[in-house]
Amino acid sequence: CVLKASQKRKPLSRLLEQLLRNLEKRDPNQFFAWPVNDNFAPGYSTIIKKPMDFSTMKQKIDDNEYKSLNCFISDFKLMCNNAMKYNKPGTVYHKAAKRLLHAGLKQLTPQKLRPLGDILT
Numbered sequence: 001c002v003l004k005a006s007q008k009r010k011p012l013s014r015l016l017e018q019l020l021r022n023l024e025k026r027d028p029n030q031f032f033a034w035p036v037n038d039n040f041a042p043g044y045s046t047i048i049k050k051p052m053d054f055s056t057m058k059q060k061i062d063d064n065e066y067k068s069l070n071c072f073i074s075d076f077k078l079m080c081n082n083a084m085k086y087n088k089p090g091t092v093y094h095k096a097a098k099r100l101l102h103a104g105l106k107q108l109t110p111q112k113l114r115p116l117g118d119i120l121t
């Protein structure tokens with residue numbers, strides 16, 4: 001069937017979905033898969049002003065909210081930094097966030113992304 005213009009996946013969206021899938025693989029416990037719930041994280045919504053998680057990033061891709069790769073990377077960093085702010089060093093979540101941020105940014109270096117061509121310019 002022919003995709004209507006509105007349904008046509010923009011090249012950037014397809015790329016971001018692929019990058020998101022690769023980042024999610026680095027979160028095997030799915031600590032970052034969904035918004036953090038105040039019931040499990042007391043006071044979270046008062047401490048963290050701009051929550052972010054992978055499901056929200058996926059929704060933003062689907063809604064074409066990301067106008068550039070840098071906006072996508074900023075949300076990824078925000079998500080990890082939120083976890084390193086709310087959770088004390090040494091906790092399972094602080095360690096997971098630090099590891100995820102490090103591994104994720106390695107995947108998002110220009111060297112790794114250049115093969116994807118001029119989609120990013």
Ligand SMILES: COc1ccc(C(=O)NC2CCC2)cc1-c1cc(C(C)=O)n2cccnc12
Pocket residue numbers: 030031032033034035036037040041082083086087093
């Ligand atoms: C979507 O968020 C989650 C989902 C599941 C779990 C979870 O399975 N936690 C089990 C490991 C020990 C209980 C934790 C979290 C979680 C993430 C976070 C983050 C990312 O800060 N968090 C902070 C305090 C308490 N729980 C969490």
